[in-house]
Amino acid sequence: NLAPIYPFSRPHPLSLYLLTIMTLSTFLHLSSRFPSAWQRLPSPNTTKGSPATSPTTTPPTERGMWTVNSIGRLGNQMGEYATLYALAKMNGRQAYILPEMHRQLAPLFRITLPVVSSDVVRSVRWRNYGLHDWMSEEYRHIKGKYVRLTGYPCSWTFYHHLRQEILQEFSFHDHVKEEANQYLAGLRGQRRNVTYVGVHVRRGDYVRVMPQIWKGVVADKAYLEKAMGYFRDKYKEPVFVVTSNGMEWCRENINASQGDVYFSGDGKESSPGRDFALLAHCNHTIMTIGTFGIWVGYLVGGETVYLANYTLPDSPFLRLFKPEAAFLPEWIGINADLSPLRGGT
Structure with a gap:
């Protein structure tokens, strides 16, 4: 009598163990050479040609975190926003606005600077840097990664070289x-x-x-x-x-x-x-x-x-x-x- 014929014979436990080790080794080798898809995809908060809208796209640990006081009425708030925008860019830092400034300006304008949370504001050791109303040469070389600009800046001399960007920031809804x-x-x-x-x-x-x-x-x-x-x-x-x-x-x-x-x-x-x-x-x-x-x-x-x-x-x-x-x-x-x-x- 002939023994029954099976399409696959039962593998030996040792063979399964060796196959598992080889598969895992191959996967780890490939992972080290090619980043996974989620690592290579751009952040969902960043679109091509548009500024970052989330703090996660520009980590504060890399470029610092600059903000400005939010004082005065509408005209003062606009001056503070535009000055922060220009000076942070001039000094290679990332600008963030306070929640109270966002509440005043966002209902009117399509502003793009990200908002720093109140918890972070309280936890960061800011370097307060006072400004007078007009641009001065020393403002091109402000030291510090965590700077809070203070004062009532209200001059085109801070931001007029970025006029089109400022006009875009203050475009209406x-x-x-x-x-x-x-x-x-x-x-x-x-x-x-x-x-x-x-x-x-x-x-x-x-x-x-x-x-x-x-x-x-x-x-x-x-x-x-x-x-x-x-x-x-x-x-x-x-x-x-x-x-x-x-x-x-x-x-x-x-x-x-x-x-x-x-x-x-x-x-x-x-x-x-x-x-x-x-x-x-x-x-x-x-x-x-x-x-x-x-x-x-x-x-x-x-x-x-x-x-x-x-x-x-x-x-x-x-x-x-x-x-x-x-x-x-x-x-x-x-x-x-x-x-x-x-x-x-």
């Missing part, structure tokens, strides 16, 4: 643009060649602080008439869109009898974000004083008229603020009337 443009379109009326001029009148605490502390003045009725007259003479159908934190004063002191002046929000004070978006979607700018108006003019990119020489020559304000570093050279300055200060009124 679509719904913000749509709301602003819809409002402006409603002011066109029957005009065929309309030119929108945003007017920002800074009042509030400046009305008291400028004369009492800084030996300066805020914009008056005569300045606004001159500034608006410049655009009326140059453009056929200007439309002036007025925003302010003192709208009652504006309605009483800005002549709207020609039918080309509109007070935003039906003459009631609106939110800073809404006012800023509205002004930034105009063609040109009339500002008075303050970083809010400076940033409007910078983003609009058209002609900007500003209040010039609004302090006495011995003002302590001039030790903190350089007009030539705040206002772009091509902007148009109209000198303030300082007679109320000289006359003691």
Whole structure:
């Protein structure tokens, strides 16, 4: 009788053991030579041609971690953000913003700098580095991997060489643009060649602080008439869109009898974000004083008229603020009337 024939004979235990050892050895050898797929794939938070949006894409241990204080209102926050962006890049460091700055700027703008968590802020031993308002040569060589910039930087001299990048950082979300443009379109009326001029009148605490502390003045009725007259003479159908934190004063002191002046929000004070978006979607700018108006003019990119020489020559304000570093050279300055200060009124 023939024994039954089986397709495979039962392997010996020793053979299984040797086969396992050989397979494992081969796998380890190949792994050491070729990285696995997940090691070679780019981070899901990084796309080609776009900046990193997650701290994991740029480990702090390699490039350090720089941030900036988040103080002041919208214009100050924008100045702090742009200065951090420029100085960190200049010094080869990775910039992160504080959560409170993200809360102020992210609802309006498509900012890209990653946010550092509150826990990390508290745990890092920061080197505080104070800035004055304008760019200085020593800021190109700031030492330290974990630096927190402090101060109220508000000058184009920090970041103007990166103008297009800064404009991109402060590009508006679509719904913000749509709301602003819809409002402006409603002011066109029957005009065929309309030119929108945003007017920002800074009042509030400046009305008291400028004369009492800084030996300066805020914009008056005569300045606004001159500034608006410049655009009326140059453009056929200007439309002036007025925003302010003192709208009652504006309605009483800005002549709207020609039918080309509109007070935003039906003459009631609106939110800073809404006012800023509205002004930034105009063609040109009339500002008075303050970083809010400076940033409007910078983003609009058209002609900007500003209040010039609004302090006495011995003002302590001039030790903190350089007009030539705040206002772009091509902007148009109209000198303030300082007679109320000289006359003691």
